Amino acid sequence: MQINIGLVKSESQFLLKELNVDSSSFKSRVMDTVEIKETNLNLLLFLGQNPPEGLQKTFSDEEKFYPVISADSLGIDLESFDSLSYEELADIYGKISARWLLNNNIKTVEQIYPTITYLRDLWKTDRNAFFEELWFLLKTNLGTTELTAIFHDVREPKSEKNDKPSLSFSFVHGQKSPQIFEGQEKEEKIMKDYQNEFSEFFNITEFDSKLGRMVATVQIGLSPILIMARLKTFNQLQKSILIAIFTGLQEQ
Numbered sequence: 001m002q003i004n005i006g007l008v009k010s011e012s013q014f015l016l017k018e019l020n021v022d023s024s025s026f027k028s029r030v031m032d033t034v035e036i037k038e039t040n041l042n043l044l045l046f047l048g049q050n051p052p053e054g055l056q057k058t059f060s061d062e063e064k065f066y067p068v069i070s071a072d073s074l075g076i077d078l079e080s081f082d083s084l085s086y087e088e089l090a091d092i093y094g095k096i097s098a099r100w101l102l103n104n105n106i107k108t109v110e111q112i113y114p115t116i117t118y119l120r121d122l123w124k125t126d127r128n129a130f131f132e133e134l135w136f137l138l139k140t141n142l143g144t145t146e147l148t149a150i151f152h153d154v155r156e157p158k159s160e161k162n163d164k165p166s167l168s169f170s171f172v173h174g175q176k177s178p179q180i181f182e183g184q185e186k187e188e189k190i191m192k193d194y195q196n197e198f199s200e201f202f203n204i205t206e207f208d209s210k211l212g213r214m215v216a217t218v219q220i221g222l223s224p225i226l227i228m229a230r231l232k233t234f235n236q237l238q239k240s241i242l243i244a245i246f247t248g249l250q251e252q
Contacts, residue, residue, distance in 0.1 A: 001145055001212040001230045003093055007071060007081050008033060008046040011054045015082065016041075017089055021212060021232075026086050036062065040175040042145060043093050045071040047078065064140070065176055067100040094232065101143045105237050108141055112241075116248035123220065123249065127153070128180050135178035138227070141241055145212075146230040148173040150187050152223050191226060198224045202246040207234055216242070220249050 001021040008014040014033050019026045031039065036058055043066055044059070046052065050070075051059045059068050071081065074092065084092070108115065115137070122130035131149060139147050153170035169183030169191060197205050197217040206215040212232055218225040 001232075003042045003090070003145060003232070004040055005043045005089060005093055006031075006036070006039070006041050006045065007076075007078065008044070008052065008055065009078060011052040014044075015078070017084075019086060019089055019093070021090075024086050024090075026089060028082070033058070040145075042066050042143075043096055044068045045074070045076065045081070047071055067096050069096060097143050097232065101141065101238075104140045105241060108137070108241055109244075112244055112248070116245060119245070120249060127151075131172040131180065132178045135172045135174065137245070138229070138242075139174075142214075142229060142231050142234065142238055144229045144231045146173075146175050147178075148228045150183060150191055150226045150228075153183070191224065194226055195224075201250050202243055204239070209233070218246055220246070 003019040003021060005017045005019065006014045007017075009030075010033075012033055013030055014036065016029050016031050016039065017026050018029075033055060036044070036055075041062070044062060046055075046059070046068070048070065049072060050056075051068075062068055071077065074096075076084075076092075119130060119133060119137075122133060131151060135147060135149060138144065138149075148171055150169055150171040153168055169187045170180055171183055171187050172178045172180045194205065194215070194217055197203060198219050200217070201219045203217045204214065205217055206213065208214075212230050214227075214229045214231060214234055216227040216229075218227060
């Protein structure tokens, strides 16, 4: 698992720390701030009390994906940030991420009814939009660094000879934002491997805290969904939120 932490040095440059959790090591590189939106960041820091004026719109857009805070509030400047060890960087990320996730969890609990109602409407009217919204909801409540959900999909015929739609697999995948792809043999095999785990509407089948991996099976009506996530922690509040969401989605 990789965790990316950035510190904006100026309106034109930011320093990126790429943490490899598996090897407890990291790499550093300087990047152009125009690349912030295309970078799979998990935490972004800026110097001073406020973001650089020319980047305020970028920061406002980005903070829905991950925490964006002042380095000053942590007592960190450019020099001290550049000298932090892997353990210190991981500790900073863990503390800030935990606060950000708790805030997201509380907001989700407060908005659980309209959230479920919205998802239930999408389930009936636009499956792709449903899975994109579900992906984002899971990411911002679990703090995933990578997230995939495999699901049944109806594929239109590719030629006039095959005039009937066929049942197949698709998957939504992403690190920062979701994209939907047609499933291949790999996704079909994965679903077959877990086919006996879909006996409940929601079940955590695997969670490895050391590797930061979680697998969950979901059943909405007759539709199985397999969720695979890379994440740093998983607590009871987050589990309860998932149970509430998928319980609500059963009542079609």
